[in-house]
Amino acid sequence: MRVILTIGSTxxxxxxxxxxxxxxxxxxxxxxxxxxxIIEYGQPIGTGLTPVSPSGCPTPAxxxxxxxxxEQFETLILDAGTAAGTAAPTVSVGEQPGNDIRDEVAVxxxxxxxxxxxxLGTQFPDDELLIAESxxxxxxxxxxxxxxxxxxxxxxxxxxxNPVDLKRDVVETxxxxxxxxxxxxxxxxxxxxQAMGDPVLAATTGLVTGAxxxxxxxxxxxxxQMVAVAALVRHAGRTEPIQLATTAFxxxxxxxxxxxxxxxxxxxLQVTDPEFDQSEHVVFDRYRAGEAKEGAGMGGALALxxxxxxxxxxxxxxxxxxxxKVIQHGA
Amino acid sequence: MRVILTIGSTxxxxxxxxxxxxxxxxxxxxxxxxxxxIIEYGQPIGTGLTPVSPSGCPTPAxxxxxxxxxEQFETLILDAGTAAGTAAPTVSVGEQPGNDIRDEVAVxxxxxxxxxxxxLGTQFPDDELLIAESxxxxxxxxxxxxxxxxxxxxxxxxxxxNPVDLKRDVVETxxxxxxxxxxxxxxxxxxxxQAMGDPVLAATTGLVTGAxxxxxxxxxxxxxQMVAVAALVRHAGRTEPIQLATTAFxxxxxxxxxxxxxxxxxxxLQVTDPEFDQSEHVVFDRYRAGEAKEGAGMGGALALxxxxxxxxxxxxxxxxxxxxKVIQHGA
Numbered sequence: 001m002r003v004i005l006t007i008g009s010t011x012x013x014x015x016x017x018x019x020x021x022x023x024x025x026x027x028x029x030x031x032x033x034x035x036x037x038i039i040e041y042g043q044p045i046g047t048g049l050t051p052v053s054p055s056g057c058p059t060p061a062x063x064x065x066x067x068x069x070x071e072q073f074e075t076l077i078l079d080a081g082t083a084a085g086t087a088a089p090t091v092s093v094g095e096q097p098g099n100d101i102r103d104e105v106a107v108x109x110x111x112x113x114x115x116x117x118x119x120l121g122t123q124f125p126d127d128e129l130l131i132a133e134s135x136x137x138x139x140x141x142x143x144x145x146x147x148x149x150x151x152x153x154x155x156x157x158x159x160x161x162n163p164v165d166l167k168r169d170v171v172e173t174x175x176x177x178x179x180x181x182x183x184x185x186x187x188x189x190x191x192x193x194q195a196m197g198d199p200v201l202a203a204t205t206g207l208v209t210g211a212x213x214x215x216x217x218x219x220x221x222x223x224x225q226m227v228a229v230a231a232l233v234r235h236a237g238r239t240e241p242i243q244l245a246t247t248a249f250x251x252x253x254x255x256x257x258x259x260x261x262x263x264x265x266x267x268x269l270q271v272t273d274p275e276f277d278q279s280e281h282v283v284f285d286r287y288r289a290g291e292a293k294e295g296a297g298m299g300g301a302l303a304l305x306x307x308x309x310x311x312x313x314x315x316x317x318x319x320x321x322x323x324x325k326v327i328q329h330g331a
Numbered sequence: 332m333r334v335i336l337t338i339g340s341t342x343x344x345x346x347x348x349x350x351x352x353x354x355x356x357x358x359x360x361x362x363x364x365x366x367x368x369i370i371e372y373g374q375p376i377g378t379g380l381t382p383v384s385p386s387g388c389p390t391p392a393x394x395x396x397x398x399x400x401x402e403q404f405e406t407l408i409l410d411a412g413t414a415a416g417t418a419a420p421t422v423s424v425g426e427q428p429g430n431d432i433r434d435e436v437a438v439x440x441x442x443x444x445x446x447x448x449x450x451l452g453t454q455f456p457d458d459e460l461l462i463a464e465s466x467x468x469x470x471x472x473x474x475x476x477x478x479x480x481x482x483x484x485x486x487x488x489x490x491x492x493n494p495v496d497l498k499r500d501v502v503e504t505x506x507x508x509x510x511x512x513x514x515x516x517x518x519x520x521x522x523x524x525q526a527m528g529d530p531v532l533a534a535t536t537g538l539v540t541g542a543x544x545x546x547x548x549x550x551x552x553x554x555x556q557m558v559a560v561a562a563l564v565r566h567a568g569r570t571e572p573i574q575l576a577t578t579a580f581x582x583x584x585x586x587x588x589x590x591x592x593x594x595x596x597x598x599x600l601q602v603t604d605p606e607f608d609q610s611e612h613v614v615f616d617r618y619r620a621g622e623a624k625e626g627a628g629m630g631g632a633l634a635l636x637x638x639x640x641x642x643x644x645x646x647x648x649x650x651x652x653x654x655x656k657v658i659q660h661g662a
Contacts, residue, residue, distance in 0.1 A: 089420035
């Protein structure tokens with residue numbers, strides 16, 4: 001088993017009010033790089049930045065790191081195209097951040113990124129891949145891809161209050177800019193990513209495709225962005241079983257009906273509740289309020305902890321310990 | 332604790348008869364890339380190549396991987412400048428392979444590689460770094476650096492029979508090409524690397540320097556190439572304690588007096604014997620005959636196994652298991 005975090009950037013995240021994956025739009029550019037460093041080293045050693053939301057919610061990468069220290073799973077950071085360099089070791093499958101989906105083309109090299117990731121996906125000796133993402137703005141691009149494919153699912157949000165109207169407007173503008181109507185790219189996943197997606201969607205869809213081709217089990221670790229990956233893979237005609245491991249926070253988000261999408265796309269849904277209400281530590285405050293919810297493999301890592309019978313109390317203690325190390329170092 | 336494998340290439344390895352780190356000079360170009368893949372994934376997933384010596388001795392990376400599966404230490408592959416790409420995740424501190432040391436300049440960007448690695452070396456949150464190498468031809472460049480620094484130590488060899496005369500000739504030609512006499516670069520480690528070293532020496536010397544600057548403990552994991560790193564660091568004026576963890580095979584090599592060099596350079600020497608004579612499996616045959624001896628962190632990994640009280644019999648079983656997975660995949 002290997003946990004793969006795919007990192008990337010999209011200019012879509014720079015739209016004011018669209019994402020909570022960074023204290024400001026400028027700092028959001030560093031979030032994927034810092035998430036990768038936290039998972040690999042336990043501290044944001046290169047960026048020097050602890051990703052927090054504007055209200056101070058720490059990145060879910062801290063949760064993934066905490067579980068990694070307990071379970072010692074092997075990791076891989078896959079760079080799909082990021083705006084900021086990382087001090088974490090990476091395999092690169094793309095050089096360019098994605099454009100704003102309101103531009104005509106969102107991911108110019110979607111096929112190249114997909115193909116390099118697909119080839120890598122065929123090569124792992126592991127029985128199972130757990131595939132996660134870190135890309136601010138990623139739920140908006142996911143919604144863009146759903147509409148291009150003609151799927152009516154809605155997406156969740158890293159913000160406490162999902163800016164659904166803003167996302168709808170952005171997606172509609174994006175479709176128009178690409179000269180598309182809803183559903184025009186049903187059955188054409190690569191074109192949907194190119195027009196309305198982001199580099200992480202291109203890379204993870206490639207990885208999953210390669211893994212399924214070689215009979216490697218796939219568990220998507222994330223929320224509605226990972227539902228978009230599943231939709232893309234299904235639109236490519238693949239029918240193999242796929243699991244989706246996410247958090248109770250995403251499952252509870254009423255703006256996105258995760259269960260319906262999972263049923264529709266034939267995903268085995270695995271929801272883990274880290275019981276953050278059992279602790280009063282500040283690291284859990286904004287999560288309890290409904291922020292962040294998921295990302296950087298959080299739901300998948302929690303699922304691994306649950307499967308190995310690590311008590312959630314131990315996981316929470318480890319999260320506190322990791323958080324304290326992270327903020328010691330980060331700005 | 333983190334194990335860092337620094338990979339790189341030098342054209343010095345292409346000199347006929349100089350190295351056993353590959354079945355042929357052409358295949359040697361792939362050895363560092365494949366070693367990194369074996370340590371990260373358990374198989375040479377991108378190169379498709381299992382590094383073996385001309386007589387079939389499998390790469391010591393298999394030993395490091397075996398211990399990693401037992402001890403679950405965290406790893407980092409540092410790319411100092413390699414001739415062949417790797418599917419392992421890397422942090423890059425150099426883009427160019429090194430030249431043949433018989434050229435005027437061996438490592439054109441020695442200071443750049445050193446400085447980037449030094450900065451990284453200051454950033455790790457780990458208490459201790461275990462620093463290893465994979466670079467075919469690396470004992471010859473090490474000897475070149477010793478002579479440039481005016482140190483009289485001799486180096487070991489990955490070959491059963493150390494080609495000492497050939498190495499001496501190559502080093503003498505190299506000194507002349509750089510317009511140097513023995514000892515001309517005493518106290519000038521970066522110039523010594525630039526004239527007579529390789530990219531891995533530049534990067535590991537930088538890493539060690541950065542780590543020592545920030546009070547991180549350093550354990551060099553390797554044979555006489557790592558003695559060269561220690562000499563370079565001492566010539567830079569650093570006096571902190573440094574450990575050197577190597578195998579009983581290097582310690583037993585009469586062509587290199589490891590103990591004398593360690594005493595002279597104030598290195599705490601740690602020699603681990605994996606007792607390969609206790610098993611008749613083919614994977615150990617060429618090691619018992621005196622080939623390979625060290626490399627890709629083997630001695631350091633064995634030291635970690637010994638410290639955690641893993642019986643060497645368990646380590647050997649794990650080596651056999653890892654070897655079988657590697658050759659299943661590799662050519």
